Amino acid sequence: MRTLKTLGSLTALVVLGSILTLAAGQQVPTFTPEQEARLQIREVMDGLYIIPGFDGGQSGGNVAVRVTDDGVIIVDNKFPYSFDFITEQVRKVTDQPIKYVLNTHHHDDHSGSNADFLPTAEVIAHKNARANIVRNNQPGAPRVIFADETAVFLGGVEVQMFHFGRGHTNGDAVAYFPDLRVVHTGDLFVYGQRLNGSTLSPFWDFGNGGSVLEWPATLTRLLALDFDTVIPGHGSIMTKADVRTFRGKLETVIDRVRAEIAAGTTRDDIASRVDTSDLDWPLAPGRIRNVFDELTGAP
Numbered sequence: 237m238r239t240l241k242t243l244g245s246l247t248a249l250v251v252l253g254s255i256l257t258l259a260a261g262q263q264v265p266t267f268t269p270e271q272e273a274r275l276q277i278r279e280v281m282d283g284l285y286i287i288p289g290f291d292g293g294q295s296g297g298n299v300a301v302r303v304t305d306d307g308v309i310i311v312d313n314k315f316p317y318s319f320d321f322i323t324e325q326v327r328k329v330t331d332q333p334i335k336y337v338l339n340t341h342h343h344d345d346h347s348g349s350n351a352d353f354l355p356t357a358e359v360i361a362h363k364n365a366r367a368n369i370v371r372n373n374q375p376g377a378p379r380v381i382f383a384d385e386t387a388v389f390l391g392g393v394e395v396q397m398f399h400f401g402r403g404h405t406n407g408d409a410v411a412y413f414p415d416l417r418v419v420h421t422g423d424l425f426v427y428g429q430r431l432n433g434s435t436l437s438p439f440w441d442f443g444n445g446g447s448v449l450e451w452p453a454t455l456t457r458l459l460a461l462d463f464d465t466v467i468p469g470h471g472s473i474m475t476k477a478d479v480r481t482f483r484g485k486l487e488t489v490i491d492r493v494r495a496e497i498a499a500g501t502t503r504d505d506i507a508s509r510v511d512t513s514d515l516d517w518p519l520a521p522g523r524i525r526n527v528f529d530e531l532t533g534a535p
């Protein structure tokens with residue numbers, strides 16, 4: 237109720253929207269005190285913070301928070317029930333309002349609370365991410381889209397957004413903080429463990445235009461940016477070298493499936509014939525069959 241008093245009736249409507257969303261079936265997870273502590277906002281470097289996220293089911297994606305003297309720019313916004321949590325976390329480090337929300341892609345563990353931010357902030361996404369939001373009947377379609385690149389200028393700070401091609405989906409955007417030499421990759425790059433300790437691995441979302449075959453080239457374009465520090469879609473803060481390693485592992489998976497196809501392995505057998513355990517990437521059989529399908533041009 238404190239939020240309602242301090243921010244007024246517009247927020248009351250937003251909060252009501254959140255409650256209705258919850259009523260529609262969204263469950264707010266409960267965390268242990270140890271997990272709760274890991275999810276608190278923390279400083280990455282002067283002017284840049286992260287609200288950590290470790291998985292798509294419980295804690296959502298990483299939220300980057302860029303603080304300026306004229307307002308705040310955030311990248312991603314977790315789940316449909318995350319608006320209050322995110323605004324409370326941001327309030328711990330600044331009194332400035334959140335003015336821009338950049339979406340790395342449409343999945344609702346990254347863009348889930350768009351609808352709650354839209355009355356008070358501008359939400360920006362790649363045009364294909366917006367189309368995915370609309371087609372999947374997700375709330376909170378952005379008012380502003382871009383094709384190849386765009387930028388936000390606020391309080392003397394520039395944040396750039398790039399679409400480098402297909403990968404996780406067909407609408408992936410990378411947010412780039414040039415003055416800090418930091419990127420937020422969305423799910424084009426994920427690394428580490430989920431909150432439950434299981435290992436993260438990439439997901440090529442074919443239902444939303446993703447491509448495992450085009451993903452390495454997309455990362456090559458990302459790697460051409462001048463940066464040192466990487467905020468992945470999920471997981472701990474990483475380095476540019478880690479993105480190169482991730483790209484190499486993607487190429488290895490593709491090469492192994494391609495070699496099996498050349499040797500005559502069928503779609504039914506492909507998942508049992510391609511071993512990725514040495515990559516520390518648990519890939520479900522369906523994901524290996526996806527690679528087979530893309531390589532063989534299956535529908």
Ligand SMILES: [Zn+2]
Nearest residue numbers: 341343404423
């Ligand atoms: Zn995703």
